[in-house]
Amino acid sequence: xxAVKIKINHKQHELxxxxxxxxxxxxxxxxxxxGTKVGCEQGCCGACTVxxxxxxxxxCITPAMKCNDAEVVTIEGIAENNExxxxxxxxxxxxxxxxxxxxxxxxxxxxDFVRKNPEASIEEIKEALSGNLCRCTGYxxxxxxxxxxxxxxxxxxxxxxxxSNNKTVGVGxxxxxxxxxVKGVAEYADDIKTKNVLxxxxxxSPLPHAIIESIDTSFAKKLDxxxxxxxxxxxxxxxxxxxxxxxxxxxxxxxxxxxxxxxAAVAADTEEIAEAACxxxxxxxxxxxxxxEIDESLNDIGTNEKIHNDTxxxxxxxxxxELRFGDQQQELLLSDFRSxxxxxxxxxxxxxxEPHAATASWDENGLTIITATQVPHxxxxxxxxxxxxxxxxIRVIKPYVGGGFGGKGDPFPHEMxxxxxxxxxxxxxKIKFSREEVFLSNHGRHPTKLFMEIxxxxxxxLKVLDTDVAIDGGAYGSFGVVTSYYNGVLxxxxxxxxxFGFRTFRVYTNKPQSGAMRGHGxxxxxxxxxxxxxxxxxxIKMDPCELRLKNFMPSNTLxxxxxxxxxxxxxxxxxxxxxxxxxxNKYGKLNYGHGLGVGCGFFISGSxxxxxxxx
Numbered sequence: 001x002x003a004v005k006i007k008i009n010h011k012q013h014e015l016x017x018x019x020x021x022x023x024x025x026x027x028x029x030x031x032x033x034x035g036t037k038v039g040c041e042q043g044c045c046g047a048c049t050v051x052x053x054x055x056x057x058x059x060c061i062t063p064a065m066k067c068n069d070a071e072v073v074t075i076e077g078i079a080e081n082n083e084x085x086x087x088x089x090x091x092x093x094x095x096x097x098x099x100x101x102x103x104x105x106x107x108x109x110x111x112d113f114v115r116k117n118p119e120a121s122i123e124e125i126k127e128a129l130s131g132n133l134c135r136c137t138g139y140x141x142x143x144x145x146x147x148x149x150x151x152x153x154x155x156x157x158x159x160x161x162x163x164s165n166n167k168t169v170g171v172g173x174x175x176x177x178x179x180x181x182v183k184g185v186a187e188y189a190d191d192i193k194t195k196n197v198l199x200x201x202x203x204x205s206p207l208p209h210a211i212i213e214s215i216d217t218s219f220a221k222k223l224d225x226x227x228x229x230x231x232x233x234x235x236x237x238x239x240x241x242x243x244x245x246x247x248x249x250x251x252x253x254x255x256x257x258x259x260x261x262x263x264a265a266v267a268a269d270t271e272e273i274a275e276a277a278c279x280x281x282x283x284x285x286x287x288x289x290x291x292x293e294i295d296e297s298l299n300d301i302g303t304n305e306k307i308h309n310d311t312x313x314x315x316x317x318x319x320x321x322e323l324r325f326g327d328q329q330q331e332l333l334l335s336d337f338r339s340x341x342x343x344x345x346x347x348x349x350x351x352x353x354e355p356h357a358a359t360a361s362w363d364e365n366g367l368t369i370i371t372a373t374q375v376p377h378x379x380x381x382x383x384x385x386x387x388x389x390x391x392x393x394i395r396v397i398k399p400y401v402g403g404g405f406g407g408k409g410d411p412f413p414h415e416m417x418x419x420x421x422x423x424x425x426x427x428x429x430k431i432k433f434s435r436e437e438v439f440l441s442n443h444g445r446h447p448t449k450l451f452m453e454i455x456x457x458x459x460x461x462l463k464v465l466d467t468d469v470a471i472d473g474g475a476y477g478s479f480g481v482v483t484s485y486y487n488g489v490l491x492x493x494x495x496x497x498x499x500f501g502f503r504t505f506r507v508y509t510n511k512p513q514s515g516a517m518r519g520h521g522x523x524x525x526x527x528x529x530x531x532x533x534x535x536x537x538x539x540i541k542m543d544p545c546e547l548r549l550k551n552f553m554p555s556n557t558l559x560x561x562x563x564x565x566x567x568x569x570x571x572x573x574x575x576x577x578x579x580x581x582x583x584x585n586k587y588g589k590l591n592y593g594h595g596l597g598v599g600c601g602f603f604i605s606g607s608x609x610x611x612x613x614x615x
Contacts, residue, residue, distance in 0.1 A: 001016045001017065001018055001019075002016070002017055002019075002065060003015070003016055003017075004016075004017045004064065004065065004067060004068045005068060005069055006026075006064075006067050006068070006069075006070055006071075006072055007070070007071045007072065008027070008031055008033070008071075008072045008073075008074065008077075009033075009072070009073060009074060009076060009077030010077065013031060015030055015031075015064075017064045017065060018064075019065065020063070021063070021064045021065070022059065022060055022061065022062060022063065022064060023050070023052070023057070023059040023060075023062040023063070023064045023067055023072070024036055024038050024048045024059035024060040024062070025064070026064045026067075027050070027059060027072070027074060028191075032193070033074050033076050033184075034184075034187065034188075034190075034191035035074055035075040035076045035104045035183070035184020035185065036048050036050055036059055036074050036075065036104060036105075036184070037101050037102070037104055037105065037188070037353070037354070037402070038060050038190075038355075039101065039102070039133075039353040039354065039355065039402075039435075040060070040435045041060050041061075041434065041435060042060070042061070042435065043058040043060060043061040044133070045102070045105075045132075045133045045353055046058065046102070046105045046106070046109065046131045046132030046133055047101060047102050047104065047105040047132075047133075047353055048060040048105060049104075049105035049106075049108045049109050049132065050072055050073060050074045050075075050108060051072065051073040051074075051108060051111075051112060052067065052070055052071075052072055053070050053071055054071075054112075055112070056108060056109050056112045073108075074104070074108075074184065075103075075104035075105075075107060075108060075183065075184030076183065076184050076185070078107065078108070078111055078183075079183050084179065084182065084183070085111075086149050086152075087107065087110055087111055087114055087145070087146070087149045088107060088182045088183070090144075090145035090146070090148050090149050091103070091106075091107060091142070091145045091178070091182045092174045092175075092178040092179055092182055093145070093174060094141045094142075094144050094145040094148070095141045095172070095174065095175070095178075096137060096141040096142040096144070096145040097137075097175060097178045097181050097182060098134075098136035098137050098175075099135075099136050099352075099353070099354070099400070099401060099402050099403045099404075100177070100178075100180075100181030100182075100186055100400060100402070101188065101352075101353045101354045101400075101402025101403060102132060102133060102134045102135070102136075102353050102402075103181050103182055103184075104184045105132050106129065106132045106134065106142060107182060109128065109129060109131070109132050110128075110129065110142075110145075110146045110149075113125070113128040113129075113146070114146065114149050114150055117150070118150060119150070120150055122143065122147055125143055125146050125147055125150075126139075126143060129142065129143070129146070133353065134353075135350075135351055135352055135353055135403045135405070136403060177400070181400070186400045187399050187400060188354055188357070188372065188399055188400050188401070188402050189354075189357040189358060189359070189370055189371055189372040189399055189401075189432075190354075190355075190357035190372075190430075190432045191399075192359065192370050192399060194359050194361060194428040194430065195428070196427055196428065197359065197427065197428045197429065197430050198227055198228075198267040198268060198269065198421070198425060198427050198428065198429045198430070199267070199268055199269070199270055199271040199273075199274050199429075199430060199431070200265055200266065200267050200274060200414075200417065200418050200421060200429050200430065200431040201265070201266050201268075201271065201274035201275050201277075201278050201431075202262045202263075202264070202265050202266075202278065202414075202417075202431075202437075203262070203263050203264040203265075203266070203278040203281050203283070204259075204260045204261060204262055204263060204437075204440065205252065205256035205258070205259060205260060205261045205262075205263050205285075206259060206285075207256060207259065207285055207287055207290075208256075208257075208258055208259050208290040208292065208510035208511070209255070209256070209257060209258075209287070209288050209289065209290040209291070209305075209307070209510040210255060210256050210285040210286055210287045210288060211254065211255045211285065211286040211288060212252060212253075212254055212255055212256065212263065212283065212284075212285060213284040213285065213286050214282075214283070214284045215231050215263065215264060215281065215282070215283050215284075216281065216282040216283075217229045217231070217264065217281050219280040219281075219282070220266065220277040220278070220280040220281045221277075223268075223273060223276060223277050223280065224273070225268045225269035225270060225273035226266060226267075226268045226273060226274075226277045227267045227268060227269070227425050227427070228266070228267040228421055228424050228425050229264060229265070229266050229267075229277065229281070230251065230264065230265040230266075230267075230417060230420065230421060230424075231251060231263070231264050232249060232250070232251035232252050232253035232254075232263070233253060234420070235249060235250040235251060235386060235416060235417075235420060236249060236253060237249070237385055237386045237388070239382040239385055239386050239411055239416070240382075240410070240411070240476070240477050240478065241375065241378050241382075241409070241410045241411060241478060241479060241515075241611075242477065242478075242479065242481055242482065242611060243611070243612060243613075244481060245318075245319075245477035245480065245481045246477070247308060247476050247477045248413070248476040248477065248513075249413075250262070250386060250413045250416035250417050250420070251263060251264065251265065251413065251417065255288075256285070257307055257475035257476070257508075257510055258474065258475040258510050258511050258512050258513075259440070259510075259511075259512075260437070260440030260441070260512060261475070262413055262414075262417070263281075263283055264278070264281050264283075265417045265421065266278055266281075267421045267425055267427075267429050288304070288305050289304040289305070290510040291307060291316055291508070291509050291510055292509055292510055292511065293472075293509070294447065294449050294470045294471075294472050294507055294509070295449075296316075296509075297315065297316035297317065297472075297507035297508060297509055298315060298316075298317065298470060298505060298507055299315060300313075300314050300315055301314055301315055301316065302314075307475060307508040307509070307510060308508060311508070315507075316507050316508040316509070317505055317506070317507050317508075318473050318477065318480055318481075318484075318506045318507060318508050319480060319481050319484045319504075319505070319506040320484075320503070320504070320505050320506075321484050321485050321488060321502075321503070321504045322488075322501075322502065322503040322504070323488060323489070323501060323502060323561065324500075324501030324502075325498070325499065325500050325501060325560040325561050326464070326498050326499030326500060326501075326560060327499055328464050328465075328466050328499050328500070328501050330499075331455060331463050331464035331499040332453065332455050332464050332466065334455075334463070335455025335456060335457065335463050335464060336455075336456065336457050336458040337455065337456045337457075337458070337536055337539045337540055338453065338454070338455045338456075339453070339454050339532045339535040339536050339539065340451070340452065340453035340454075340532075341451075341452060341528065341531060341532060341535070342449075342450070342451050343448070343449070343450040343451075343452070343524070343527070343528050343531075344447075344448070344449050344450075345445075345447060345448040345449075345450070345524045345527075346447055347442075347444055347445055347446060347447040347472065347514060348444050348445040348517065349407070349438075349439055349442055349444040350403070350404070350405045350406065350407035350443075350444055350517055350518075352402060352403030352404055352405060352407055352408070352438075353402050353403050354372055354401065354402020354403055355372075355432055355433040355434065355435060355437070355438050356372055356408070356412065356414060356431075356432070356433040356437070356438060356441065357371070357372050357430070357431065357432040357433070358370065358371035358372065358414060358415050358418050358430065358431055359371075359418070359428055359429070359430035359431075360415075360418040360419040360421070360422040360428065360429050360430075361422050361427075361428040361429075362419075362422040362423045362426065365393075365395075366389065366392075366393030366394060366395070367383065367387070367389060367393060367394045367395065367419055367422065367423065368394075368395045368397065369383070369394075369395070369396055369397065369415060369418070369419055370397045370399060371396065371397070371398065371415055372398075372399075372401050372402065372404075372408055373396070373398055373401070373408050373411075373412075373415070374398075374401060374404045374406070374408040374409045375408075375409050375410065375411070376396040376397075376398045378410070378411055378611075378612075379396050379411045379415060380394055380396045381411075381612070382411035382415075382416070383396070383411070383415070383416065383419055386416045386420075387416070387419060387420060387423070405517055405518050406443070406479075406515060406516035406517040406518060406520055407442075407443050407444065407515070407516075407517065409443070409479070409515065409516045410443055410478055410479070410515055410516075412441065414431050414433070417431075418430065418431050439512075440512055441512060442474065442511075442512035442513060442514065442515075443478055443512075443513060443514065443515030443516070443517075444514060444515065444517050445514065445517040445518075445520065445523065445524075446471035446472055446473060446480075446483060446506070446514040446520075446521075446524075447471070447472040447514070448469060448470070448471050448472070448487075448524045448525075449469070449470045449471075450467065450468070450469045450470075450524065450525060450528055451467065451468045451469075452465070452466070452467045452468075452525075452528045452529065452532055453465075453466045453467075453532075454466075454529065454532045454533070454536065456536050456540065456547075458540070459550075460536075460537075460540050460542050460546070460547045460550050460551075461550060461551060462495055462496070462497050462533075462536075462551045463497070463498075463499060464497065464499040464500070465491060465492055465497050465499070465500045465501075465529070466500075466501050466502070467487075467488065467491055467501070467502040467503070467525065467528075468502070468503050468504075469487045469488065469502065469503070469504040469505070469525065470504070470505045470506075470507065471483065471484065471487060471504065471505070471506050471507070471514070472507060472509050472511070472514060473506045473507060473508055473509070473513060473514050474508070474509055474511045474512050474513035474514045475508060475509070475510060475511065475512065475513050476508075476513040477513070478513045478514065478515035478516070479515050479516040479520060480506045480513075480514065480515075481506070482516075482520075482521065482611075483506065483514075483515075483516070483520050483521040484504045484505075484506040484521070485504070485521070486520065486521025486522050486604070487502070487504045487521045487522070487524075487525050488502030488503075488504050488525075489502075489561060489563060490521065490522045490525070490526075490602075490603070490604065491525055491529060492559060492560075492561075493553065493559065493563065493565065493568075493602050494552055494553055494565075494568050494570040494600060494602050495548075495551040495552060495553060496551055496552070496553045496554075496559075497551075497560070498560045499560075500559075500560055500561065519601075519603045522601075522603055522604075526599075526601050527599070530598075530599040530600065530601075533547060533548065534597075534598075543587065544587075544598050545574060545578055545583060545587075545598050548570075548574060548598065548600055549571060549574060549575070552568060552570045552571050553565055553568050554568065555567045555568050568602075570600055570602070574598070574600065577598075581596060583596060583598075
């Protein structure tokens with residue numbers, strides 16, 4: 001440890017700093033300025049940006065030892081006398097803030113750039129912000145906010161909407177919490193400090209599929225500062241977001257099903273002690289055949305062990321769904337034009353900027369957990385089931401969430417684990433994932449293999465649609481049963497197709513599970529059907545926009561599968577896009593290698609069936 005003097009937001013601090021301590025850690029843990037966010041710990045995302053001696057730096061990779069006698073400005077030091085500066089006001093006004101986790105770093109970078117580049121162009125602004133990642137906004141409003149700060153008189157300010165001239169009611173308003181986020185005072189799960197907290201770390205499986213023959217924690221328990229070591233047998237209750245598909249335990253029991261599955265959890269006085277204890281735990285594995293591809297899991301497994309022994313047949317199929325309406329085979333034969341294609345889609349992780357984080361505590365009132373979750377209600381019920389507690393003894397607190405997109409939409413093992421450890425130790429227990437752990441947990445979009453065939457008559461009316469889909473669910477259920485159905489039942493909209501059918505399979509594989517991600521179950525199949533419609537338009541020699549316009553469903557109608565459509569603004573939307581893009585003047589007329597494309601999408605609003613049934 002070494003004494004270091006740092007002036008932070010115009011206030012002098014003298015601190016004892018460890019040899020490998022980062023500036024971000026000092027700001028957050030020792031000074032309490034949690035506006036500086038840590039998203040990646042690798043200098044990649046820009047969320048941790050601060051000014052060091054008037055230059056922007058990535059504080060998550062800046063050694064604090066090098067900051068002696070330096071001056072640091074964080075997001076908390078930008079506003080003066082609690083009044084937002086012009087740049088912060090523009091971020092609020094333009095709607096440049098959504099989840100807000102990237103906002104402190106984005107504002108610091110922009111603040112520095114605006115001061116030093118008073119005549120910057122839009123392209124120069126884009127280049128300046130290229131090191132700051134945002135997973136929510138698409139950057140457009142952020143760029144507008146910076147541009148209006150630099151050129152307040154050259155950029156059109158927001159237009160007041162005249163309700164007498166159109167059908168829009170009122171005017172756009174900033175998010176209620178936007179000011180908190182732009183000042184860096186909005187609190188996320190890892191920002192909320194708890195006294196006398198224990199730190200939790202996980203020992204994770206190095207193998208995709210293996211029997212756990214033994215776990216020896218004896219050496220780890222002897223380490224000073226270790227308060228509890230948890231293995232799977234203590235938490236045998238299965239859970240999951242869907243009551244019809246609860247197949248996951250908080251830690252692996254008897255065998256592991258993917259690389260990264262939690263095998264043991266350590267609660268210790270510091271993160272360093274917990275990590276050291278994990279390395280002292282000895283696990284003996286017996287590897288068994290892993291199933292890593294969709295086709296492997298669709299087929300009979302022979303004499304190999306299934307991923308879950310309670311699946312129905314001698315394969316690793318989790319869910320099969322099949323529905324058919326009308327006469328597909330006949331209509332395909334009668335169609336004047338047909339298109340069929342095979343597609344393969346890789347899985348995608350959400351890449352939200354805020355890592356998973358949670359802190360649980362236990363007292364005479366019961367359990368309280370502060371966690372980065374999108375589903376406090378589902379987590380509430382899962383905790384009650386796994387921990388055998390009544391619902392009124394559990395309080396779930398969801399602070400601001402730094403991005404989720406479905407990836408924080410399940411109850412997670414780490415939430416069960418820190419809650420149980422808090423009950424056993426009587427002390428608060430916290431965990432924050434590394435970026436690697438975020439990806440190991442996944443719950444992203446399903447890898448997909450898809451075959452689709454579509455038919456139309458010579459006038460361009462869609463007559464028939466047939467699809468086979470297989471999706472890779474990973475090791476556990478998550479939202480998979482729902483995703484399986486969405487791959488089929490959402491295929492046809494927004495188009496009127498009266499002969500329609502699908503068959504979907506969701507398979508288990510020895511990989512981190514797939515879950516819900518932004519329109520889950522509909523995105524890949526939507527891309528496929530729009531590609532086939534484009535192909536039909538080329539065959540028929542019809543403008544692809546005009547073909548779509550001919551086939552949109554009207555509002556207040558039922559699909560052939562009894563899917564209720566109360567509104568469908570696709571026609572009006574597409575016509576407006578055609579007008580604004582100058583579609584008629586540009587489609588098929590641009591230089592080689594340049595062009596315009598079109599695709600239409602939609603997603604469910606509400607649900608036909610309750611996930612949790614009640615009165």
